[in-house]
Amino acid sequence: MIEVKDVRFTYPTGVEALSGVSLTIEEGEFVAIMGQNGAGKTTLVKHFNGLLKPTKGTVLVDGVSTRDVSVAKLARTVGFVFQNPDHQLFCETVWEEIAFALRNFGFEEAIIEKRVDWALNLLDLIEYRQTSPFMLSGGERKRVALASVLAWDPKVVILDEPTIGQDHRQKENLRQFIVQLNGQGKTVVVVTHDVEFVAECHPRVVLMSAGKIVADGEAKKILTDTTLTSMASIVPPQITQIFLGLNDLGFPSDVIDVSEAKRVLFDYLVRSGR
Amino acid sequence: MAAVQAKALTYSYPGGTRPSIRDVSLSIERGEFVILTGPSGCGKTTICRCFNGLIPNFYTGELKGELRVAGLNVSEHPIYEMAKRVGLVFQNPENQLFALSVEKDVAFGLENLGMPRDQIRERVDQALKITGIEELRERAPHELSGGQQQRVAIASVLAMQPEIMIFDEPTSFLDPVGAQRIFEVINDLNKKLGITVILVEHRLDLASRYADHVIIMDAGQIILDGEPREVFNSETARLLGVGIPKAVNLWRLLQENGLVLEGMPVSSEEATRFLREVLKR
Numbered sequence: 001m002i003e004v005k006d007v008r009f010t011y012p013t014g015v016e017a018l019s020g021v022s023l024t025i026e027e028g029e030f031v032a033i034m035g036q037n038g039a040g041k042t043t044l045v046k047h048f049n050g051l052l053k054p055t056k057g058t059v060l061v062d063g064v065s066t067r068d069v070s071v072a073k074l075a076r077t078v079g080f081v082f083q084n085p086d087h088q089l090f091c092e093t094v095w096e097e098i099a100f101a102l103r104n105f106g107f108e109e110a111i112i113e114k115r116v117d118w119a120l121n122l123l124d125l126i127e128y129r130q131t132s133p134f135m136l137s138g139g140e141r142k143r144v145a146l147a148s149v150l151a152w153d154p155k156v157v158i159l160d161e162p163t164i165g166q167d168h169r170q171k172e173n174l175r176q177f178i179v180q181l182n183g184q185g186k187t188v189v190v191v192t193h194d195v196e197f198v199a200e201c202h203p204r205v206v207l208m209s210a211g212k213i214v215a216d217g218e219a220k221k222i223l224t225d226t227t228l229t230s231m232a233s234i235v236p237p238q239i240t241q242i243f244l245g246l247n248d249l250g251f252p253s254d255v256i257d258v259s260e261a262k263r264v265l266f267d268y269l270v271r272s273g274r
Numbered sequence: 275m276a277a278v279q280a281k282a283l284t285y286s287y288p289g290g291t292r293p294s295i296r297d298v299s300l301s302i303e304r305g306e307f308v309i310l311t312g313p314s315g316c317g318k319t320t321i322c323r324c325f326n327g328l329i330p331n332f333y334t335g336e337l338k339g340e341l342r343v344a345g346l347n348v349s350e351h352p353i354y355e356m357a358k359r360v361g362l363v364f365q366n367p368e369n370q371l372f373a374l375s376v377e378k379d380v381a382f383g384l385e386n387l388g389m390p391r392d393q394i395r396e397r398v399d400q401a402l403k404i405t406g407i408e409e410l411r412e413r414a415p416h417e418l419s420g421g422q423q424q425r426v427a428i429a430s431v432l433a434m435q436p437e438i439m440i441f442d443e444p445t446s447f448l449d450p451v452g453a454q455r456i457f458e459v460i461n462d463l464n465k466k467l468g469i470t471v472i473l474v475e476h477r478l479d480l481a482s483r484y485a486d487h488v489i490i491m492d493a494g495q496i497i498l499d500g501e502p503r504e505v506f507n508s509e510t511a512r513l514l515g516v517g518i519p520k521a522v523n524l525w526r527l528l529q530e531n532g533l534v535l536e537g538m539p540v541s542s543e544e545a546t547r548f549l550r551e552v553l554k555r
Contacts, residue, residue: 139314169515245546
């Protein structure tokens with residue numbers, strides 16, 4: 001679906017944000033791109049919808065180089081939800097905001113109405129349909145931005161830091177929602193620092209540091225490798241931290257979520273005859 | 275004396291369909307480290323805007339009830355007077371930064387107070403040092419990453435040396451290591467300098483170890499108010515879907531499954547320690 005081949009990217013200021021990145025994301029995959037501030041995560045995903053073009057190397061989306069298609073055209077396939085919703089929102093009402101891109105893509109009015117209502121429902125925003133996005137809280141604005149992209153049903157959805165400003169319940173909704181999108185065959189790419197969120201989602205994790213990919217694999221493997229996590233300025237999930245402290249008692253150190261932790265602890269107690 | 279004392283506070287934004295906070299009464303003592311949490315849209319940010327006088331001095335709309343912050347009635351004092359005592363770090367640093375260099379942004383508040391140049395320099399240096407951005411001094415804030423910007427925003431509030439500091443999800447844009455470092459800075463401000471800290475936060479896994487008081491809001495009202503262990507352990511907190519630390523969740527799950535456990539860990543270190551004791555039995 002997305003093929004990144006030896007991409008380098010230098011911003012006009014001379015800062016090299018990507019120093020040779022190669023990555024293939026298959027159709028229907030769920031990938032979390034993690035790493036410290038300034039590691040190049042956002043720069044990388046901005047290449048996926050052609051917002052940025054590589055200084056060197058190529059990015060193929062559905063087999064076509066992003067240099068050969070307009071961002072407007074790519075956007076139909078690759079939807080991008082920005083980290084800061086204020087970079088995306090500008091209409092007078094939430095309803096208009098979500099309808100905007102659909103109008104641009106030339107959907108018929110009747111379909112627009114259906115899709116907007118569908119997206120509002122999906123993200124629990126129905127009560128705000130006539131509200132100005134700027135009257136909403138940070139977390140609510142974030143959901144409006146997400147709704148506006150999902151409304152046109154892109155094949156690939158990129159979410160840049162989707163959990164920022166979201167409370168626990170919304171994160172749980174978001175998680176179920178991503179799993180559902182992914183289950184419907186959509187490719188989902190999430191840029192995030194939120195280790196606890198990733199620990200509950202179990203995606204493929206691509207770890208970046210200083211413009212390069214330093215690790216790529218299962219969440220369970222990468223989030224529990226303290227050499228990797230410290231290199232990428234992330235903290236292992238709280239459950240992993242607890243288990244790292246029990247390592248000398250023979251506990252595994254690659255435990256990332258609560259239910260697995262429970263299972264491991266009970267197994268231990270049963271084995272030791274209690 | 276209380277740092278913050280609210281009695282029956284109710285506020286609606288102009289044009290709002292319902293009050294954003296309703297009948298809120300609370301008391302925060304001087305020197306406390308308070309976490310204020312609750313579902314998105316529950317009124318956390320609104321109440322922070324009351325604490326530093328942005329409501330009712332900047333945002334109009336109707337404020338009812340009584341609010342004293344740092345000994346002052348917020349309705350009777352202009353924002354610039356409140357700002358000397360109560361610092362607010364916004365959720366989104368871009369809403370706060372505007373100068374052409376980091377140094378100028380951090381100095382801005384102090385210049386407005388008419389402070390002597392040498393003193394400004396000293397305070398700016400100190401604030402940049404504490405937040406770990408000395409090397410960004412000459413850079414333009416808008417060119418920095420989200421995390422770096424948040425540090426600049428924190429530094430500019432720190433420089434004012436207020437009695438009370440309010441942080442509205444200050445680590446949203448930071449990577450976890452960066453977030454932890456900021457929480458430690460905030461903790462130092464609280465424990466070493468005695469600044470009263472009010473931290474609005476969803477990421478309780480990282481933050482709860484520092485707090486001695488947790489307030490949970492929902493739909494504009496205070497639902498729970500007390501000591502962290504009690505609050506996190508309450509059924510109400512769980513039903514509300516507050517981001518209870520994973521250590522607490524694990525503990526509860528073990529208890530529900532018949533393991534007799536005492537205490538309630540709020541951090542991973544505590545959970546490890548408690549578990550070791552259980553496993554040794």
